[in-house]
Amino acid sequence: EADIYQTPRYLVIGTGKKITLECSQTMGHDKMYWYQQDPGMELHLIHYSYGVNSTEKGDLSSESTVSRIRTEHFPLTLESARPSHTSQYLCASSLTGLNTGELFFGEGSRLTVL
Amino acid sequence: AQSVTQPDIHITVSEGASLELRCNYSYGATPYLFWYVQSPGQGLQLLLKYFSGDTLVQGIKGFEAEFKRSQSSFNLRKPSVHWSDAAEYFCAARGDSSYKLIFGSGTRLLVRP
Numbered sequence: 001e002a003d004i005y006q007t008p009r010y011l012v013i014g015t016g017k018k019i020t021l022e023c024s025q026t027m028g029h030d031k032m033y034w035y036q037q038d039p040g041m042e043l044h045l046i047h048y049s050y051g052v053n054s055t056e057k058g059d060l061s062s063e064s065t066v067s068r069i070r071t072e073h074f075p076l077t078l079e080s081a082r083p084s085h086t087s088q089y090l091c092a093s094s095l096t097g098l099n100t101g102e103l104f105f106g107e108g109s110r111l112t113v114l
Numbered sequence: 115a116q117s118v119t120q121p122d123i124h125i126t127v128s129e130g131a132s133l134e135l136r137c138n139y140s141y142g143a144t145p146y147l148f149w150y151v152q153s154p155g156q157g158l159q160l161l162l163k164y165f166s167g168d169t170l171v172q173g174i175k176g177f178e179a180e181f182k183r184s185q186s187s188f189n190l191r192k193p194s195v196h197w198s199d200a201a202e203y204f205c206a207a208r209g210d211s212s213y214k215l216i217f218g219s220g221t222r223l224l225v226r227p
Contacts, residue, residue: 031213042219090157103215105157
């Protein structure tokens with residue numbers, strides 16, 4: 001079992017609200033990722049981090065921001081949520097070493113913006 | 115551009131029947147290849163991975179996949195499907211110098227009793 005946790009699992013909020021999706025892992029992985037997943041669509045990488053104080057934008061443009069102050073914690077923030085942000089957000093982590101590559105995923109945070 | 119294609123959006127099989135899910139990739143060189151499964155309301159779980167060596171890879175839950183360089187394919191197979199295998203299956207790939215995975219759009223497996 002992977003030890004990566006996301007909260008909240010489900011969130012329904014109104015337009016304009018600020019939200020933070022939490023992601024924590026207890027495996028000591030240095031690499032962490034946020035993917036956005038829409039129904040019937042592939043996962044798109046929106047943010048990743050190679051370690052503390054290291055964050056990069058992914059392949060899909062996103063208005064969200066991330067921070068990596070501690071190894072185990074990689075929160076995602078939307079300053080002003082809009083209906084277009086409605087989606088499922090999946091957090092993942094992995095070990096250093098190119099010949100591993102396995103990502104461990106959390107159970108996801110499903111966001112609905114009204 | 116690098117891409118992963120899963121041509122089947124949905125597949126329905128009867129319990130006990132064999133299964134094959136298709137995956138094709140487009141990369142400059144042979145990528146590292148993965149199959150993940152996602153049950154409803156859950157995150158993704160790794161079924162198996164291919165880096166090099168034997169082109170037939172065994173995974174968890176009785177799944178296997180075969181890498182075919184000539185066809186740029188990495189199809190997932192299971193000889194006898196169980197009702198608990200109903201889920202969404204994702205093929206993914208990354209280059210040998212990147213940590214970022216590119217996912218296919220997924221195949222939803224339905225299992226008839």
